Amino acid sequence: MNPSKNPSIPKKAEGLLRDLKLMLLLTGKRIIALVLMVLIGVYLTILIANMGGRVDELRLVQIRSEISEAVRGDLSFRELDSEERNQLIQRRVDLEVRRLNLDRPFLLRSFNYLYRAMRLDLGRAEQMHSDMGSREVHAIILERLPATLLLFGTANLLIFFLSVYIALWLSRHYGSLLDRIVIVLAPTSAAPAWFYGIFLILFFAFLVPILPSGGMVRAPPPEDNWNYTLSVLKHMALPVLAMLLSQIFISIYSWRTFFLIHSSEDYVELARAKGLPSRMIERRYILRPTLAPVITSFMLMLISMWSGAIILERTFSWPGLGTLIFQAIGHHDTPVIIGSVVIFAYLLAFSILVLDIIYGIVDPRVRIGAAQ
Amino acid sequence: MRYWSERLWELRRYPSALLGMVIILCLVGLSIVTVIAMPYDEALDRWRGGDYWRMHPRNAEPAWLDRLQGGNKPKTLIISSLDAETESVAFTGGKRLKIPLHFDYDFSEFPSEINLFLKAEKHTREPFARLTWHTPDRREIPLGGRRVSASDRFSLSQDWALQRRLGLLPQVGLLARPGTDSPEVLPGRYTLVLDAVLFDEAAEITADLVVYGRVHGIAGTDHQRRDLLLALLWGTPIALAFGLLAAVGTTLTTLVIAATGVWFGGRLDAAIQRLTEINMILPLLPILVMVGTLYSTSIWLMLGVVVLLGIFSASAKMYRAMLLPIRESPYIQAAQAYGASNSRIILHYLVPRILPVLIPTFVTLIPAFVFLEASLAVLGLGDPVLPTWGKVLNDAQNESALYNHYYYWVLAPALLLMLTGLGFALLGFALDRVFNPRLRRI
Numbered sequence: 052m053n054p055s056k057n058p059s060i061p062k063k064a065e066g067l068l069r070d071l072k073l074m075l076l077l078t079g080k081r082i083i084a085l086v087l088m089v090l091i092g093v094y095l096t097i098l099i100a101n102m103g104g105r106v107d108e109l110r111l112v113q114i115r116s117e118i119s120e121a122v123r124g125d126l127s128f129r130e131l132d133s134e135e136r137n138q139l140i141q142r143r144v145d146l147e148v149r150r151l152n153l154d155r156p157f158l159l160r161s162f163n164y165l166y167r168a169m170r171l172d173l174g175r176a177e178q179m180h181s182d183m184g185s186r187e188v189h190a191i192i193l194e195r196l197p198a199t200l201l202l203f204g205t206a207n208l209l210i211f212f213l214s215v216y217i218a219l220w221l222s223r224h225y226g227s228l229l230d231r232i233v234i235v236l237a238p239t240s241a242a243p244a245w246f247y248g249i250f251l252i253l254f255f256a257f258l259v260p261i262l263p264s265g266g267m268v269r270a271p272p273p274e275d276n277w278n279y280t281l282s283v284l285k286h287m288a289l290p291v292l293a294m295l296l297s298q299i300f301i302s303i304y305s306w307r308t309f310f311l312i313h314s315s316e317d318y319v320e321l322a323r324a325k326g327l328p329s330r331m332i333e334r335r336y337i338l339r340p341t342l343a344p345v346i347t348s349f350m351l352m353l354i355s356m357w358s359g360a361i362i363l364e365r366t367f368s369w370p371g372l373g374t375l376i377f378q379a380i381g382h383h384d385t386p387v388i389i390g391s392v393v394i395f396a397y398l399l400a401f402s403i404l405v406l407d408i409i410y411g412i413v414d415p416r417v418r419i420g421a422a423q
Numbered sequence: 424m425r426y427w428s429e430r431l432w433e434l435r436r437y438p439s440a441l442l443g444m445v446i447i448l449c450l451v452g453l454s455i456v457t458v459i460a461m462p463y464d465e466a467l468d469r470w471r472g473g474d475y476w477r478m479h480p481r482n483a484e485p486a487w488l489d490r491l492q493g494g495n496k497p498k499t500l501i502i503s504s505l506d507a508e509t510e511s512v513a514f515t516g517g518k519r520l521k522i523p524l525h526f527d528y529d530f531s532e533f534p535s536e537i538n539l540f541l542k543a544e545k546h547t548r549e550p551f552a553r554l555t556w557h558t559p560d561r562r563e564i565p566l567g568g569r570r571v572s573a574s575d576r577f578s579l580s581q582d583w584a585l586q587r588r589l590g591l592l593p594q595v596g597l598l599a600r601p602g603t604d605s606p607e608v609l610p611g612r613y614t615l616v617l618d619a620v621l622f623d624e625a626a627e628i629t630a631d632l633v634v635y636g637r638v639h640g641i642a643g644t645d646h647q648r649r650d651l652l653l654a655l656l657w658g659t660p661i662a663l664a665f666g667l668l669a670a671v672g673t674t675l676t677t678l679v680i681a682a683t684g685v686w687f688g689g690r691l692d693a694a695i696q697r698l699t700e701i702n703m704i705l706p707l708l709p710i711l712v713m714v715g716t717l718y719s720t721s722i723w724l725m726l727g728v729v730v731l732l733g734i735f736s737a738s739a740k741m742y743r744a745m746l747l748p749i750r751e752s753p754y755i756q757a758a759q760a761y762g763a764s765n766s767r768i769i770l771h772y773l774v775p776r777i778l779p780v781l782i783p784t785f786v787t788l789i790p791a792f793v794f795l796e797a798s799l800a801v802l803g804l805g806d807p808v809l810p811t812w813g814k815v816l817n818d819a820q821n822e823s824a825l826y827n828h829y830y831y832w833v834l835a836p837a838l839l840l841m842l843t844g845l846g847f848a849l850l851g852f853a854l855d856r857v858f859n860p861r862l863r864r865i
Contacts, residue, residue, distance in 0.1 A: 362801055376712055
């Protein structure tokens with residue numbers, strides 16, 4: 052199937068058709084693999100979340116104490132003697148246990164959880180509810196997802212395009228002052244975004260109060276759309292800046308090094324010798340062959356950002372998935388925590404799938420490899 | 424060996440590497456001094472808070488920070504009755520003590536609190552104590568009296584009756600110049616006279632007057648009066664140990680696993696590959712959060728989970744790619760020919776070959792794990808007993824330190840974290856250039 056060995060060069064339309072077929076094959080294969088991966092990953096999550104049933108015991112104790120407190124505190128049950136009251140408590144505990152499915156063996160429950168988690172039916176939250184009042188975990192999570200996507204999507208795209216663009220420029224002006232500044236600043240990326248966030252809040256929200264210290268929109272939210280957008284943008288400025296600060300130098304540095312290595316390849320030297328304009332050299336001779344690694348690293352950055360989201364959002368009280376997990380920790384709301392992990396797993400798997408597809412589009416070796 | 428020493432010798436040409444090494448050495452030195460100066464158990468015990476810190480002010484900023492800004496905020500004054508000239512008048516069945524507790528106050532601001540700690544011993548009946556406050560301009564303010572139990576405390580600054588009488592917070596009113604609109608400090612010698620009647624000849628009473636300041640030591644204190652210096656110092660060895668152990672644990676296990684997969688190939692290799700892929704979709708931080716919430720937030724459990732999830736990390740794929748060509752090299756065949764065992768080939772022939780490439784990654788991984796620990800602590804999932812930088816940050820965040828302008832509380836641990844991150848990152852970047860010949864040309 053290797054095209055270089057194929058003596059008859061297929062016509063363009065034929066080639067396109069073949070590529071499309073290969074792509075479909077690749078996508079199908081990857082989807083099956085990823086679904087399996089998610090299946091195992093989610094099951095592992097469920098196992099971790101309920102190891103040895105200790106969590107169940109804790110929850111039983113909690114249920115019992117809450118119910119007996121409620122019954123004791125209720126004036127209408129004051130007339131009951133202790134025997135009857137205990138029976139009432141026991142009845143209510145049983146009901147609650149049945150409501151939470153705690154009376155069935157864990158193994159059975161785990162597969163039930165798995166089946167429902169795969170269908171994104173994440174069950175009901177124990178304590179928390181969405182802003183609309185729903186107690187469905189997926190409603191709670193879906194409500195928060197857009198905020199996370201907005202913030203991290205913006206920041207990631209900004210970082211990616213800025214760093215690739217600047218890195219290309221630097222690789223042309225290698226050794227300049229700016230180049231050296233970037234090299235010196237690259238180690239500052241050892242600190243995560245939330246860390247810079249603290250400093251940014253200190254400077255821009257307290258010392259020079261020009262930007263809000265947290266939240267997503269002014270309270271109360273502005274009425275018209277224009278002001279609403281403006282307010283959201285203002286609230287986004289600091290977290291995006293924090294992510295930018297923590298990522299930009301290292302990514303410029305690594306792109307610059309990467310492009311430098313590739314621009315010393317023989318075919319690039321040849322293009323230079325032919326006297327091609329530097330824009331063309333950049334696009335055709337440097338960017339095109341390096342596109343696959345560029346995209347990989349973009350997706351990998353995205354993946355690592357998903358996890359970093361939790362703390363950054365907490366630092367800026369951004370009402371996204373991260374803050375949700377943090378609140379769920381506070382409430383000890385297991386279904387929400389597990390649900391968030393599942394959603395994160397899905398997001399990661401989806402990122403990988405997109406990565407694979409893009410990979411297949413830009414790199415012919417990948418789609419041909421998939422067909423074999 | 425020569426290869427290594429030559430590479431390391433090359434490092435001297437990179438000033439950033441030297442700077443990084445100096446920072447790391449300083450941190451290591453600080454950890455060693457800390458661990459020797461204050462034993463682990465003692466540090467943990469003190470960090471738990473409580474009575475040990477009762478004579479420390481709350482939320483006091485570092486003294487040097489205030490002096491640097493030209494301020495003259497009060498330090499904590501502790502006046503003990505052991506140094507005071509006690510007048511003792513005996514009567515049948517007891518004695519009467521008059522203990523004057525003097526202190527000179529010439530700071531620009533009012534103290535944050537005033538407490539009197541009393542300790543009465545060897546009595547059968549509880550002694551009675553009466554307090555009077557003497558100001559430099561010879562006013563006398565009676566502060567009331569009461570029976571003293573064995574270990575008692577007069578909280579002057581929480582005396583509501585006194586506050587109503589003075590019209591100001593007690594710690595302000597007692598030291599203010601009378602007759603001014605906005606209270607200002609009247610400098611001079613103040614005396615708190617403790618008039619105690621003891622109903623036993625052998626009975627003793629000791630008193631400590633604590634005038635809590637607004638600055639404290641090198642690092643300041645937190646909301647529980649704890650000296651932040653303790654956490655900042657002890658945070659160093661903990662952070663370094665966690666970072667180092669996690670980095671060693673993840674890189675070495677990953678490397679060995681990758682080498683095993685490459686050497687045996689076939690199904691084992693495929694299984695390892697699939698596990699790596701599954702691991703890729705397991706989000707590390709949410710899982711740590713889950714484990715921390717549901718089980719325990721012990722730092723060792725976290726370390727274990729980090730290493731476990733790190734075993735099949737994405738870098739296994741990178742190592743595999745590097746190891747595959749090495750597998751076919753003639754020296755491995757030679758080793759096989761002389762009958763080297765599988766484990767010998769993996770551990771002695773495959774793994775060491777790619778160690779040099781690994782060193783920079785390893786060094787840059789350390790701060791990543793240091794920050795991971797801090798991140799968990801900031802989420803409130805820090806180890807419950809250990810004093811760490813992240814926990815200081817978490818406390819500060821919970822007490823809205825930035826909003827209340829306790830900047831030192833956030834800045835000190837943050838700077839230490841930054842320093843650790845920078846030190847390792849600087850060294851790691853230089854190592855990367857030394858050990859990756861491709862980068863050296865540029």
